[in-house]
Amino acid sequence: MNTPATVMSQPRVQRWWAPVLALAALLAIVLIVFAPTFLSMVDTWARSDTFAHGFLIVPIVLFLVYLKRAELAAVSPRPTPLALAPILLLGLAWVMGELVDVTSVRQFAATLMIPFLVWLVMGTAVVRVLQLPLAYLLFAVPFGEFLVPPLMDFTANFTVAAVQLSGVPIYREGLYFELPTGRWSVVEACSGVRYLIASVALGTLYAYLMYRSLWRRLAFVGVAIIVPIIANGLRAYMIVMVGHLSGMEYAVGVDHLIYGWVFFGVVIFLMFWIGAFWREDGAASKAVRRAPAQAPQTGAASFAHMAVIAALVVTLGPVYAHWTHTRDLGAVQGLGTGPVVPSGWTAVPARERPAWQPGYQFMRAERGGWVVNEGQAKVGMHLGFYREQARHGNMLGWHNTLAGRERAEWSQARRGHAEVAGYPDPRRVLLRGRQQQLVAWQWYWANGRLTTRPFEVKAREATSRLLGGRDDAALIVIYAEYRDDPQEAEDAMRAYVEDAMPQLLERLQDVNQR
Numbered sequence: 001m002n003t004p005a006t007v008m009s010q011p012r013v014q015r016w017w018a019p020v021l022a023l024a025a026l027l028a029i030v031l032i033v034f035a036p037t038f039l040s041m042v043d044t045w046a047r048s049d050t051f052a053h054g055f056l057i058v059p060i061v062l063f064l065v066y067l068k069r070a071e072l073a074a075v076s077p078r079p080t081p082l083a084l085a086p087i088l089l090l091g092l093a094w095v096m097g098e099l100v101d102v103t104s105v106r107q108f109a110a111t112l113m114i115p116f117l118v119w120l121v122m123g124t125a126v127v128r129v130l131q132l133p134l135a136y137l138l139f140a141v142p143f144g145e146f147l148v149p150p151l152m153d154f155t156a157n158f159t160v161a162a163v164q165l166s167g168v169p170i171y172r173e174g175l176y177f178e179l180p181t182g183r184w185s186v187v188e189a190c191s192g193v194r195y196l197i198a199s200v201a202l203g204t205l206y207a208y209l210m211y212r213s214l215w216r217r218l219a220f221v222g223v224a225i226i227v228p229i230i231a232n233g234l235r236a237y238m239i240v241m242v243g244h245l246s247g248m249e250y251a252v253g254v255d256h257l258i259y260g261w262v263f264f265g266v267v268i269f270l271m272f273w274i275g276a277f278w279r280e281d282g283a284a285s286k287a288v289r290r291a292p293a294q295a296p297q298t299g300a301a302s303f304a305h306m307a308v309i310a311a312l313v314v315t316l317g318p319v320y321a322h323w324t325h326t327r328d329l330g331a332v333q334g335l336g337t338g339p340v341v342p343s344g345w346t347a348v349p350a351r352e353r354p355a356w357q358p359g360y361q362f363m364r365a366e367r368g369g370w371v372v373n374e375g376q377a378k379v380g381m382h383l384g385f386y387r388e389q390a391r392h393g394n395m396l397g398w399h400n401t402l403a404g405r406e407r408a409e410w411s412q413a414r415r416g417h418a419e420v421a422g423y424p425d426p427r428r429v430l431l432r433g434r435q436q437q438l439v440a441w442q443w444y445w446a447n448g449r450l451t452t453r454p455f456e457v458k459a460r461e462a463t464s465r466l467l468g469g470r471d472d473a474a475l476i477v478i479y480a481e482y483r484d485d486p487q488e489a490e491d492a493m494r495a496y497v498e499d500a501m502p503q504l505l506e507r508l509q510d511v512n513q514r
Contacts, residue, residue, distance in 0.1 A: 018300035019077040022307040023121045027114065029311050033318050034094070034110040041107055044142040050194035051142035053201055058140065060205060064133035075125040079306040083120035084313060087113060091317035096462035098321040100471060101390050101397075107141045113314060120310055121303060132208050139201045144193055145398075149414075151191040151229070158233030159186070159240055168244060174413045181244045192232025195264045199228040199271075206272055212280040220275055231267040238263070329388045329470050332365040334511045339369035339381050342499035348372055356431070356438060358382050358477050359404020362393025365511075376492040377480050380438075383504065384475040385511060389461070395444070395473050396454050402429050402440055402477065409434050417452070418490060420497055424452050430486070431479070439486035440479035441493060445508050447472055472512045476504065
């Protein structure tokens, strides 16, 4: 004889087994098809302390889904064909990221497919219950390193201002500053980005579990963003002051990183402790809506058909990307050698050239050198051409800087943009070597267009490759030496750009069409 609980449980099991099996099969296919993308995420978690929390995201999501089991039992899964549209768009985004090797685009696209596959198979009612657990998957994507430069600047500004308010004399030059007792610098590890990312991930989970109203959740997440930024500034200030007051005996070297994590742990504990005073976790939640008993159940065949269609859709992108990667786009021809020498300018012999080259790697062809005009300072130019970047190496990436990642003898500091009539204002960079100081202007060229915006370069490359074309791109650098004030050097650079840029762009266009 069946008990009432058994009688009630049978329909629930019958309506869930087919969609669960279909979803499990789809997730397995996604993990296999996009295995390199997901493995790149795991590799980042393993080698970077900033993103080590990624190992916890999937267990946390599964735990949050488990907490929703009662609400899930009250709804009936039903396929939603409309979800195929965003899945197709995400596949397109993944292909574009793959064609121009933008790791974050691939990782976000592959990760976002999972919530939309749940929507496709399980339906809107299920996704409405699981909206935050599914959204929390995005914290698994190692993203946020673009915040390092602005956070480094903020930390340096905060520390210098706080030290000055303390009455200690301090001299600052870029991210370096000196006190009477020693010299300090703000490096990437001091940016506080790892504290910020960890705080936002923990703060979002805390807000979801502790609050019910949307405004309290958003307010707490906002606090979780602001607090670690301010706290990192205080951490840097305290470390500098401890080092100063101890005669550089304490808080130098690796121990200041240890002090930083201890301080961050205390700050997060206080933030959570204060936030608990407004907790709503015990508040009554919305009443669970039961599916009508007479609602028709979706047959297992419907879930199977939807899974097959989705499997075909998610595999389209990798297949197309593989085809484009195996195409030979041809060698780079016709770029030329030496500097571009317009009328009125003269090439400087090699023996008289200062020894500097941009620290960019993976160029398929390059040319450059120094020129001089009567009454003007010497001007250097460098042109590097890229093609088939997914195979040979990318122009835009962490590894490529003007100073060079692997060249300790050079350092660089961005100094806004220069004004150049008729062309996009180039990025302005000051370079310092052991015996030289250079001011450099930097442009990018992508399939016929001059720009200074990296995202535009990637977008143009991806669009061209997606349509069966090339991903041709070039780095253009104009530079000159200076001693105290770069103004005279930049006047000569501006004159050279006016005379040489049309010829340079024409040569790039010619190479692109060969």
